[in-house]
Amino acid sequence: MNKHIAPIPLEKSYRLLNIGPTILVSARHDGVDNVMAAAWACALDYAPSRLTVVLGKTAKTRELIEKSGRFVIQIPTVAQLQLTYQVGNRSLFKEPDKLKLSGVELFGIDGHDLPFVAGCSGWLACKLIPEPRNQETYDLFIGEITGAWSDTRVFKEGHWNFENADPALRSLHYVAGGHFYAIGEPLLVAEVQEED
């Protein structure tokens, strides 16, 4: 594993998603790995740490998740703009070489039989919480986060640190039609209160 990657406490892992980044979803089943891009992923709970992700019925990655009950949500970077767009637009059904053609390199993390995408800024290993009605009616999947890691150059001690890192490590925020934004400048409220 890359020397910059370190685990995040699960109760802080929602902060990877809090800024609303476009994400990559990856899954493995029966020797097949796939990766897709999605803009529709969101934190759902702190403890237990949970998230939601919307997966269309035509996605091969959805099939792998339904069969294996496991997936990874990871945060791609500005350096991965083309890769993110490619995995969001190519289909493994049509192109068996999709991952290679898109420039995806996978790596493993001990104890998790899942394909992690190299070069991202954060990773959330998830176990599917089966909710058949949500999955069928809304294409909505709920995952429980079982492991979380970040690239410590850009996320550590529970906070993103984009302003002091290489701009190529910033998160991507998709609009439509190949049009994204990078995350921008930090803002701190004048007077922080206790949350109620």
Next chain:
Amino acid sequence: MNKHIAPIPLEKSYRLLNIGPTILVSARHDGVDNVMAAAWACALDYAPSRLTVVLGKTAKTRELIEKSGRFVIQIPTVAQLQLTYQVGNRSLFKEPDKLKLSGVELFGIDGHDLPFVAGCSGWLACKLIPEPRNQETYDLFIGEITGAWSDTRVFKEGHWNFENADPALRSLHYVAGGHFYAIGEPLLVAEVQEED
């Protein structure tokens, strides 16, 4: 209504949420209006246009939504940083003057009996799709979008246009503890393909 505000076709309205902004949720019931901030809102479908939002059981706004079946999701701006933090941390249960203390100004839109927050960059009027299991188990609410509007200085023709607008109109992306990011610079993929 402010002269810069114009309707968005419903099938394009998901693009307000696609970039993952922190949002304000507002609702009205029986003469009571409230506004809260949330980072956990997400697009769910294009057609019909739907979204999800997570609303904790202690939120007064949740109670108003459960009773009225209606709510607004709106996108606050950098100029509304303090307001966003305030409505996210004050509770109407404890402070009846919460909205005034937080600097919230509400306005109306014909045909929608809902409180819209002035100064935002986009607004989504929603009808609750009741899903009791999601609401009770996960605090997860699904809304169908019945009307959408944007400030055309920053979102028009289906696309955000932050780069050519006042930086005070940029979206907010919350991390934790009063720490936000503004949305940043635009990125366009080199070769746009047909989506499959």
